[in-house]
Amino acid sequence: MKPFLYIRPKNLKEAIDAVSFHPQASFIAGGTNLLDLMKRGLAFPEKLVDINHLPLKKIEQKRGILRIGALALNSDVARHKLVNDQHPLLVQAINEGASGQLRNMATTGGNLLQQTRCPYFYDTAFPCNRRQPGSGCSAVNGINRHHAIFGVDEGDPDQSCIAVHSSDMSVALVALDAEIVIAGQNGERKVPLTGLYRAPGNRPNLSANLDKGELITAVEIPDSRYGKNVHYLKVRDRASYAFALVSAAVALDMRGNSISSASISLGGVAYMPWRLPTVEKFLTGQPANDALFKQAADMSVAGARPFKHNAYKVKLVRNVIYESLKTAAGIA
Ligand SMILES: Cc1cc2nc3c(=O)[nH]c(=O)nc-3n(C[C@H](O)[C@H](O)[C@H](O)COP(=O)(O)OP(=O)(O)OC[C@H]3O[C@@H](n4cnc5c(N)ncnc54)[C@H](O)[C@@H]3O)c2cc1C
Ligand code: SF4
Structure with missing residues (x-):
């Protein structure tokens, strides 16, 4: 070092x-x-x-908004009563991440900004545009089993990157419409969490939309209307201590058996948590049932662009969406 x-x-x-x-x-x-x-x-x-040691660890609620300090530890967030009562989806996602020891150290802000796990990024014998812009992407024609199937059309293939974002908690936070609070030289600003992540384009070395010196101070989650009708489902190679091949965060606002609104985000498939607005709209106003969820699962893979070794993710997304919709709706 x-x-x-x-x-x-x-x-x-x-x-x-x-x-x-x-x-x-x-x-x-x-x-x-x-x-x-x-x-x-x-x-x-x-x-x-x-x-x-900065005072950014607090978890509190003000005017219906749950505010989680950027330095709140993953394990503290997952144990907190307010988070458990109001956002069980976030608790499920955090507890699926890493290991108990890591969650005792990892912070909320750090988790959102973690680096990709693409193996070529870590092996300096291979070209990698994210590590060294313009050197090429070894994954495009290499072993791309873990890589993206959405959001890969932007940018020149010789300059771009097809790695996925690895955070579990960010998938749930995106489904919960979370915003992040950022402090910098120009004061404080708030952006939707989706706005933090930068499409790789031709500069994949810059993965976050943050100016130099900008610090995430908190994550804010609006009042939840989803109650217990939520589910985070993560599929991985090992039962623990492994990143998602595919994951889904599903939240349903149910009135009786009818879906008033739906929020769905995928992990392990793109450079950022991937929302499915067309599927969400399709589900809205429909009675929850098996046939509906099968149709939604088929729709969820529209626009997917798999590579040589990750076509299995298309089927996996379909299955993960189907299973998590059923569980969230309570008809599993
Ligand atoms: C073996 C292993 C398995 C793992 N498995 C999973 C998993 O399954 N799911 C999952 O989600 N994660 C997983 N992780 C990732 C782990 O959760 C992250 O390493 C952790 O969340 C990062 O948080 P940290 O506080 O340690 O960040 P740090 O390592 O301290 O920082 C990470 C980055 O964020 C920046 N940063 C940190 N805080 C801020 C802030 N407030 N504002 C601006 N910039 C900031 C730092 O400069 C750095 O660039 C795994 C990690 C390991 C080592
Ligand atoms: S996918 Fe991204 S991180 Fe992996 S080799 Fe290509 S440019 Fe590098």
Whole structure:
């Protein structure tokens, strides 16, 4: 690992300044992702700005909005009464991620900004546009079993990236219409979580829409209308300690047996959690039943563009959507 400076800023402004005005500075939260990258020579910040002691751990509710501080640990979020009572979908998704030990270290902000798990990114013997822009993508014609089937049409194949975003909690948060609060040199701004993620295009090394020095301070989730009619289903190679091949976060607003509205997001299939607005619209106003969910599952793969080794994901998406809709609606 390359030598680096380590600082603990006294407040938010000091932290933001420390990263804004140093070309090679990085925030560090739980460090479960960044330290790995540093040890493998894939990230080499000259200055680490430790944000762990900033007051960004609170989980609270104001005017119906649940606010989760960016430094709230994954395990604390999943255990919190407010989160369990109001957003069981988020609890399910967090508990499907990583391992108990990792969730005790990993923070909310860090989880949303974790680096991809594409094996070629980690193996410096292979070209990788995300690691070294313009060098090529080894996955397009390589072993692409874990890669994207949606959102892969943008950008020049020689410059772009087909890796998927790996966070579980972000899939649930997108289905719950979460926003993130960002602080930077120009004050505070709020954006939908979907706006955090940047399509790879021809610059896949930049995966988030954040300016230099911008810090995520919180995630906000609007009042939930879904109650218990939610389900997070993750399919992976091992039962634990593995990233999603495909996952789905499904939330249904049910009135009796009728679906008033639906929210569906997929994980493991694109550079960001992938919402399915056409399927959501199709389900709205319909009585929940097996035939409807089979049709919805078929619709969910419209526009998928698989590669040589990941065509299985098309079938998997269909099955995961069908199963999670049934479970969320309580007709499994
Ligand atoms: C073996 C293993 C298995 C895993 N399995 C899963 C899994 O199944 N599902 C899953 O979702 N995750 C999984 N993870 C990922 C893990 O959850 C992430 O490593 C973790 O959530 C990152 O959080 P952190 O606080 O440690 O981030 P850090 O490593 O501290 O930071 C990650 C990145 O975010 C930046 N950052 C951190 N906080 C902020 C902030 N507030 N504002 C702006 N930038 C910030 C850092 O600069 C860095 O670039 C796994 C990790 C490992 C090592
Ligand atoms: S998919 Fe992305 S991360 Fe993987 S090799 Fe291609 S450019 Fe690199």
